[in-house]
Amino acid sequence: MDATEVTAVLARARQGDGEAFRALVEQHSRRAFQLAYRITGNEQDAEDVVQESFIRAYRQLNRFEARAHFGTWLHRIVANCSVDLIRSRRARFDHASTDDLPVNNQPEASDPNPERMAASAQIERKVAAAMSALSPLERAAFTLRHYEGRSIAEIGKTLGLGTSATKHSVFRAVRKLRAALEPLRGES
Amino acid sequence: MKHYTEEDLILYYYEERPRGSSAVGEIVQHLDTCAQCAAVYRGLAATLKAIETPEAPERGDQYGLEVWQRIRHQLPEPEMPWWSAWFRADRLAFAGAVAVLVLAAFVAGRWWSAGSVPAPQVAAVATPATPQTAPAEDSRERILLTSVADHLDRSARVLTDIMNARAGVDISAEQRWAEDLVAASRLYRQDAADAGEHSVAVVLDELERSLVEIVHTPSRANAARLDEIRRRIDAASLLFKVRVLGDELRQREQPGAARPRALTTQTS
Numbered sequence: 001m002d003a004t005e006v007t008a009v010l011a012r013a014r015q016g017d018g019e020a021f022r023a024l025v026e027q028h029s030r031r032a033f034q035l036a037y038r039i040t041g042n043e044q045d046a047e048d049v050v051q052e053s054f055i056r057a058y059r060q061l062n063r064f065e066a067r068a069h070f071g072t073w074l075h076r077i078v079a080n081c082s083v084d085l086i087r088s089r090r091a092r093f094d095h096a097s098t099d100d101l102p103v104n105n106q107p108e109a110s111d112p113n114p115e116r117m118a119a120s121a122q123i124e125r126k127v128a129a130a131m132s133a134l135s136p137l138e139r140a141a142f143t144l145r146h147y148e149g150r151s152i153a154e155i156g157k158t159l160g161l162g163t164s165a166t167k168h169s170v171f172r173a174v175r176k177l178r179a180a181l182e183p184l185r186g187e188s
Numbered sequence: 189m190k191h192y193t194e195e196d197l198i199l200y201y202y203e204e205r206p207r208g209s210s211a212v213g214e215i216v217q218h219l220d221t222c223a224q225c226a227a228v229y230r231g232l233a234a235t236l237k238a239i240e241t242p243e244a245p246e247r248g249d250q251y252g253l254e255v256w257q258r259i260r261h262q263l264p265e266p267e268m269p270w271w272s273a274w275f276r277a278d279r280l281a282f283a284g285a286v287a288v289l290v291l292a293a294f295v296a297g298r299w300w301s302a303g304s305v306p307a308p309q310v311a312a313v314a315t316p317a318t319p320q321t322a323p324a325e326d327s328r329e330r331i332l333l334t335s336v337a338d339h340l341d342r343s344a345r346v347l348t349d350i351m352n353a354r355a356g357v358d359i360s361a362e363q364r365w366a367e368d369l370v371a372a373s374r375l376y377r378q379d380a381a382d383a384g385e386h387s388v389a390v391v392l393d394e395l396e397r398s399l400v401e402i403v404h405t406p407s408r409a410n411a412a413r414l415d416e417i418r419r420r421i422d423a424a425s426l427l428f429k430v431r432v433l434g435d436e437l438r439q440r441e442q443p444g445a446a447r448p449r450a451l452t453t454q455t456s
Contacts, residue, residue, distance in 0.1 A: 029254075
């Protein structure tokens, strides 16, 4: 969908044409899910965030500036919805076992280098556990910086933080993750 | 010698300019000459490199459609200009009803005062106009009715197969069929909505959601998953609605057949 089509679709959606909004939902859902998953670290939460983000976007369509990129605007909404959701489910995260947290590339029996894979899985578990201990803003800021490659300025704009607050969120997150992973470095 | 803080090194790692540093070159030069800072940076970089981007669970090509199906009925009413409130359907209906009552009172008043009934005039007011449908439009509508009725028959067969499927049995054939029906269902729903057939559009919408769910179920679904799908189909009385609507559309295919006005209430 090019910029002209997006503009036309947005104009129709603003006038209450829900079907027009559908095209935007279909185009941006997967990317929204990916970001929501990285920030929340939970598949079901990411699903909830995606839905809530689109509903919020639809409600706020009148605030969207036509010259901006819809994907960028939605990205911001998804990040903030994720932060809101982590805040609201903090208690659940605090009590979550690390077994429930996402772990990538679980070692399989047929893997040619099982020891290395096991070490990698161990790091991922530690990272997941450490990530769940971060505050919602630290988690979102670190995700946007480390996984999404966003600059400090962009993260600040996305999360509505000043430059200094954004940097400190990233610093605190890195410090906590280092503390969690330091014992593993000693083992390897 | 001025040493860099951990925070400066974090910014440097992420290619952000460290605070108070005029150029990234300065820190590069410093790390070349200061073993202490170089060791801190190596530790930091090794830790951050070990944190790999988590792979989000895969979402298929139909994911956007699934999200849409989930949120479409939750979308809030768009904000409209204040004057448009006067033209809302319910208010227009109310105004119409008031106008009819006033007219009826006027006619009744004349009848009572004159002591006789102006039969032809009353008849003219009370008898609704017979709809005059152009033959071409009639024929187009019948084609649409036939297509939708066929579509509903096929869908009912898929739903029946799923309702009767045993756990662990391969349902990939039904899923392929359902996938074809999803695309068709979407088009028919749009056509029905455009033609003002809202009750038909509502049933097709519910059908589309169930078909999408069937498509995205593992082809060898376990008992719990199949039960979940069946419960949703049952809860919406979907199979029943699909069959009833199919029958009604078949009846309407006959030339001169009257259009049922309360399809939604009959089928829901």
